[in-house]
Amino acid sequence: MLVTGAAGFIGANFVLQALQRDPDLDITVIDALTYAGNRASLSTVEDRITFVQGDIADRELMDKLVADTDLVVHFAAESHVDNSLDDPSPFITSNIIGTFSILEAVRKHGKRLHHISTDEVFGDLELDSPEKFREDTPYDPSSPYSASKAASDHLVRAWIRSFDVQATLSNCANNYGPYHHVEKFLPRQITNILTGQRPKLYGAGVNVREWTHVDDHNAAVLLILEKGKIGETYLIGSGEERQNKDVLTELLDVMGQPADAYDFVPDRPGHDLRYAIDSTKIRNELGWAPQYSTLREGLEATVDWFRGNEWWWKPLKEQTEAKYAKLGR
Numbered sequence: 001m002l003v004t005g006a007a008g009f010i011g012a013n014f015v016l017q018a019l020q021r022d023p024d025l026d027i028t029v030i031d032a033l034t035y036a037g038n039r040a041s042l043s044t045v046e047d048r049i050t051f052v053q054g055d056i057a058d059r060e061l062m063d064k065l066v067a068d069t070d071l072v073v074h075f076a077a078e079s080h081v082d083n084s085l086d087d088p089s090p091f092i093t094s095n096i097i098g099t100f101s102i103l104e105a106v107r108k109h110g111k112r113l114h115h116i117s118t119d120e121v122f123g124d125l126e127l128d129s130p131e132k133f134r135e136d137t138p139y140d141p142s143s144p145y146s147a148s149k150a151a152s153d154h155l156v157r158a159w160i161r162s163f164d165v166q167a168t169l170s171n172c173a174n175n176y177g178p179y180h181h182v183e184k185f186l187p188r189q190i191t192n193i194l195t196g197q198r199p200k201l202y203g204a205g206v207n208v209r210e211w212t213h214v215d216d217h218n219a220a221v222l223l224i225l226e227k228g229k230i231g232e233t234y235l236i237g238s239g240e241e242r243q244n245k246d247v248l249t250e251l252l253d254v255m256g257q258p259a260d261a262y263d264f265v266p267d268r269p270g271h272d273l274r275y276a277i278d279s280t281k282i283r284n285e286l287g288w289a290p291q292y293s294t295l296r297e298g299l300e301a302t303v304d305w306f307r308g309n310e311w312w313w314k315p316l317k318e319q320t321e322a323k324y325a326k327l328g329r
């Protein structure tokens, strides 16, 4: 199996889970080790994988790596909306050109691909609407990040239809868990609290996200690899929808802090209001269900992980907050 972007948050957790389930799995990882990649996330399995540092947009390299594998699981991407608003350029190269380069390699060598995507490709929903995203919801991305992911999904679909590439796709809601970069909402607030800084809520904090533990996302990906139908898309989400301010209040409670111990900061431009997933298809067709039954349960486990793994996140904290200070958030 060739796993792209496995020094990042979800990819690293994927490799750990896949090897836990099947210790004999032969895994090669390709990762450019951007600011978001950290080889230390794979330190417990370092001697059981082959690690290649490289760019997925490098056609020659991808051709060589894909020729040597049975299956590609494609996580690598620029993943942070705020960064895409500051400088969209790497999002175009990694997310669009990178996916194109992988598609050309799997087409040439006749290999199976699973493409990891996001619910952000659908745009956003009204706060009070009963609607949820489904596999057939039209694409309507808002940010340079989500537009680049939408473009990559379209490329995968076109390669399936035009060239008979053997691929599946999945679009997941917001993940959280171990090895999550401290630029993202939950790890930023957890590590703010752990370093004596106040959490930062964008705008009025009313935006809604659906929180899925990374292990539940990756269990769904493994199920798709095992039982998913070629050419199909699967939406993945826990159903745990919350307004940001409620997530923060719950986190403050888990960490023993007063409910109002946070600051409001200026909003993200174009901030998507609400994401919500209808995951009926993967639940009914593949039998997926999240193991973390509530956000609280997942939050407690995640806070414990950050408390116990300061070595992993502390070196990233200062530079990340400096980046936010420049953006005024």
Ligand code: NAD
Pocket (backbone or CB within 6 Å): 004, 005, 006, 007, 008, 009, 010, 011, 030, 031, 032, 033, 034, 035, 036, 037, 038, 054, 055, 056, 057, 074, 075, 076, 077, 078, 079, 080, 093, 094, 098, 116, 117, 118, 119, 149, 171, 172, 173, 174, 175, 176, 181
């Ligand atoms: P991340 O930013 O933590 O990790 C991305 C990894 O990709 C990093 O290790 C980075 O070094 C690597 N990478 C980036 N550009 C590369 C390139 N050109 N060549 C090789 N490697 C490169 O991201 P994540 O949160 O783990 O997201 C992984 C995937 O899941 C992405 O495709 C993202 O769109 C998708 N996704 C994320 C979430 C979420 O909540 N984080 C939800 C749904 C879908």
Ligand code: DAU
Pocket (backbone or CB within 6 Å): 079, 080, 081, 082, 117, 118, 119, 120, 172, 173, 174, 175, 183, 184, 185, 186, 188, 200, 201, 202, 203, 205, 207, 208, 209, 244, 268, 275
């Ligand atoms: O929905 C899936 C997407 O979830 C993935 O495709 C993206 O890769 C991933 O980064 C995530 O995108 P979001 O923009 O939803 O996640 P983020 O963690 O940046 O922010 C979550 C919410 O919290 C969002 O409404 C913005 C808000 N926020 C974020 C930060 C960093 C704050 O209020 N304060 C903050 O400090």
